[in-house]
Amino acid sequence: MERESRIQRILYHLRREWQIYVLLLPTIVWFIVFLYKPMYGLQIAFKDYSIFRGVANSPWIGFEHFEYLFSDDQFIRAFWNTIKISALNLVFGFPAPIILALMFNEILHATYKKTAQTIVYLPHFISSVIIAGIVITAFSPSVGIVNTVLGWFGIDSIYFLTKPEWFRPIFVGTGIWQEAGFGSIVFLAAIAGVSPSLYESAVVDGANRWQMMWKITIPSILPTILIMLIIRIGNVMEVSFELIILLYQPATYATADVVNTFVYRQGLQSGQYDFAAAAGLFNALVAFVLVMVANTLSRRYSRTSLW
Numbered sequence: 001m002e003r004e005s006r007i008q009r010i011l012y013h014l015r016r017e018w019q020i021y022v023l024l025l026p027t028i029v030w031f032i033v034f035l036y037k038p039m040y041g042l043q044i045a046f047k048d049y050s051i052f053r054g055v056a057n058s059p060w061i062g063f064e065h066f067e068y069l070f071s072d073d074q075f076i077r078a079f080w081n082t083i084k085i086s087a088l089n090l091v092f093g094f095p096a097p098i099i100l101a102l103m104f105n106e107i108l109h110a111t112y113k114k115t116a117q118t119i120v121y122l123p124h125f126i127s128s129v130i131i132a133g134i135v136i137t138a139f140s141p142s143v144g145i146v147n148t149v150l151g152w153f154g155i156d157s158i159y160f161l162t163k164p165e166w167f168r169p170i171f172v173g174t175g176i177w178q179e180a181g182f183g184s185i186v187f188l189a190a191i192a193g194v195s196p197s198l199y200e201s202a203v204v205d206g207a208n209r210w211q212m213m214w215k216i217t218i219p220s221i222l223p224t225i226l227i228m229l230i231i232r233i234g235n236v237m238e239v240s241f242e243l244i245i246l247l248y249q250p251a252t253y254a255t256a257d258v259v260n261t262f263v264y265r266q267g268l269q270s271g272q273y274d275f276a277a278a279a280g281l282f283n284a285l286v287a288f289v290l291v292m293v294a295n296t297l298s299r300r301y302s303r304t305s306l307w
Helices: 002-016 018-044 063-071 073-093 093-104 112-127 126-139 147-154 164-192 196-203 211-234 241-247 250-256 259-269 273-302
Strands: none
Touching: 002 018, 002 259, 018 063, 018 241, 018 273, 063 211, 063 241, 063 273, 073 093, 073 164, 093 112, 093 164, 093 211, 093 250, 112 164, 126 164, 126 241, 164 241, 196 211, 211 273, 259 273
């Protein structure tokens, strides 16, 4: 009886809100076709895959690819590079849109505020290919503006993009420049939801704008910050693949090669689809564990979580 009652409630809700479910249907179909259906191919990681035999007829070899993977120096290097680059992105890249949103919130001149927002939003809409071209030109040893400025101070030109030690700062800085403005939209929306009465009460109590930001704005948007942090941690292993492919080269593999580029070389360039699938599956499992841990800790200590 309880099961029938539950089914009846679901059917009633579907009939009453059918328009909403119709609007949701294209998204559900997209997820099924492009995200869930391809999961069938994950078994390639456990098979001696042959493109001629297909997924179903390729022989099962268990965890052999994973054993080889964890003994591969190139994969170990790529894994730790992914962790290090993601950590830098988390430390420097995650606070950037929050700081930017707080700064925008303090601008009182409407025209100047809209102009500044438009300028910092624009890089997000520029293709990664163009972004990479701008970076390559800017850091060029002959015509780049960075080396030109260094030349004014008597410093010899540096070919930054061939120096392993410079790749991570350039990559992280480029990511902040490209995405910080667009990322601030979420936090600006959260700030807009803060009750004006809180600021009015603070003004009556004699608080200045700096104090209102620390005591009202930031605590009010903290749930949004935590949610975005959990999502960001879930994407830790998904370093911007396109930009790295466009910027890195064999000379910088030591610090630039990440799991996604390793999968690209092994799978598409070398044709080792099964080995590349094993690396990609391991990458996804690590990301899954990280987001689960982050969500659990956030729910336990702040009562804010994705689920």
